[in-house]
Amino acid sequence: QVQLVESGGGLVQAGGSLRLSCAASGSIFSINAMGWSRQAPGKQRELVAAITRGGSTNYGDSVKGRFTISRDHAKNTVYLQMNSLAPEDTAVYYCNAEVWVAGPALKSLEVWGQGTLVTVSS
Numbered sequence: 124q125v126q127l128v129e130s131g132g133g134l135v136q137a138g139g140s141l142r143l144s145c146a147a148s149g150s151i152f153s154i155n156a157m158g159w160s161r162q163a164p165g166k167q168r169e170l171v172a173a174i175t176r177g178g179s180t181n182y183g184d185s186v187k188g189r190f191t192i193s194r195d196h197a198k199n200t201v202y203l204q205m206n207s208l209a210p211e212d213t214a215v216y217y218c219n220a221e222v223w224v225a226g227p228a229l230k231s232l233e234v235w236g237q238g239t240l241v242t243v244s245s
Contacts, residue, residue, distance in 0.1 A: 125149035132239030145218030155221040157201040161214035
């Protein structure tokens, strides 16, 4: 019904930047919060950043001041601008969204993307 597709991951040197995108598609009535999480090898998934429908943001402590989350309501897309990347930022990055799904009756779903790999070399 609703899909999230991430893009923009890849290999970057330490100190570099990447911009991730995540586009939602399907039977969308509206989207509330959107966010990014990441999971490094052998570690638990952690929150990177989140943004409400009204634009309020929240960041994980390890990325504050380096990463910026934003969204385009018209495109149902959330972005993550990542600057000053470090090897410890290496992980699979997942986006998620709280979506009101259109249908005979509205229903709320939390949807996750398939993930995009970010590798930061030292």
